[in-house]
Amino acid sequence: MKYEFIKRENLKEKPHGELGFGKYFTDYMFSMDYTDQVGWHDVKILPYGDVNLNPATMVLHYAQETFEGLKAYRGADGKVYLFRPEMNARRFINSNKRMCMPIVPEDLFIGAIEELVKVEEAWIPEKEGESLYIRPFMFANETSVGVHVAKTYKFLIIASPVGAYYPQGIDPVKIYVEDEYVRASPGGTGFVKCGGNYAASLIGQAKAEELGYTQVLWLDGVHRRYVEEVGSMNAMFVIDGKVITAPIEGTVLPGVTRDSILKLLEEYGYEVVEKHLSIDELIEAARSKKLTEAFGTGTAAVISPIGELYYKGEKVQVNDFKTGNLTHRLYKDLTDIQWAKVEDKYAWRREVK
């Protein structure tokens, strides 16, 4: 890939101790610009730093913004890997089409990530469970306050070394079932990874936190009845030995982790059912203990067990607020593939070289 490399004078000092999530950023970022006449141009890797914006920059007013999230891993063999980046590339194309934004071709998207990861190889942490989180994103940077599809865009990739999500073992979380606000509805942008979806859902998150809950379980936008997803994760429920998750029909984000977990479950011999599961059926299954495990899936945590659900004044526990065996097994098997501790039988790893 051809790009301009603008070196910085001094490299930053690497963080010591706990990395947390999204607190530190590497020395460089990838950048390119789009105009409808020229297409993508001004491709470069430059020092990480501020982006200057005119107050009339369209994204600040009309929110044409999309993003992705994936990780680079230091494998057990010392090599550097991405996990299924073509899935992120394709999802980014679908997101941008829905938002009337230009697409980044798959090979350009993956090539840009690989070039940045190569430049920043020293930033990929090596401790157990740590990785380099990669955040590609695009926004409308035309200056205008008239409402229209913008003609110019900026695409950036930044990277952040992140700590192990579960330094003390996998702990279940308490989930608030939101029955007032909705995240997505048919014909909307539920399947799109865009900042606007998060802006509209923060109120549910704030309400949950006020009541002592970590995350929100969203119900469908039409009936407020069928379970869709949890915050920034897809949701799965093990009822009577079957694994149930919401179908990908436009209102749920098609997670890379969701897809990978479903493949592992099939390999284990589980029956996976993608269907509209009503909240009443879910609560009843929890009361009668037919709901044996429940968890969220996403790149940051991989898998996050749900230990308690709160719905309309009632609290129900899942598996006595303990992390279940299936959750443990899925976490181990998926992370073993990501950190190259086992053979890559599904060809999910992509070595960066």
Ligand SMILES: *Cc1c(COP(=O)(O)O)cnc(C)c1O
């Ligand atoms: C990113 C995201 C997910 C999880 O997707 P992964 O590709 O598994 O990280 C789920 N739900 C929402 C709303 C998201 O933004």
